[in-house]
Amino acid sequence: MQQKLIPQKKQIHLAFVDPEQSILVEKDEIVLTALVSAGIPIKQACTNGVCGVCLTPLLSGEIDYANRQPHGLNEKEKQNGYFLPCIATCKSDISIDRPKVRLR
Numbered sequence: 001m002q003q004k005l006i007p008q009k010k011q012i013h014l015a016f017v018d019p020e021q022s023i024l025v026e027k028d029e030i031v032l033t034a035l036v037s038a039g040i041p042i043k044q045a046c047t048n049g050v051c052g053v054c055l056t057p058l059l060s061g062e063i064d065y066a067n068r069q070p071h072g073l074n075e076k077e078k079q080n081g082y083f084l085p086c087i088a089t090c091k092s093d094i095s096i097d098r099p100k101v102r103l104r
């Protein structure tokens, strides 16, 4: 009998690096933590979804904020597909563009 494997890891596809690459994350791992461990340059400050410094475009896939609130995202940023990696985990494999580094 074949055992069914439950996939625990998700992939973050980095569409902005050349050559493109993907990193593997644990299902409960915060996206920002995974990016930092992989050496991806990304700005962070509050790490709790408030400041918006880590703002990153989500190109495809689904992320999950669980019970955390993305206060650092305004309506326009939400509509334009940005998310806050400091409070997000991957619900599916995702693809992201270059984090929007900005100062407030």
Ligand code: FES
Pocket (backbone or CB within 6 Å): 043, 044, 045, 046, 047, 048, 049, 050, 051, 052, 053, 054, 055, 072, 084, 085, 086, 087
């Ligand atoms: S680091 Fe402040 S919202 Fe992500």
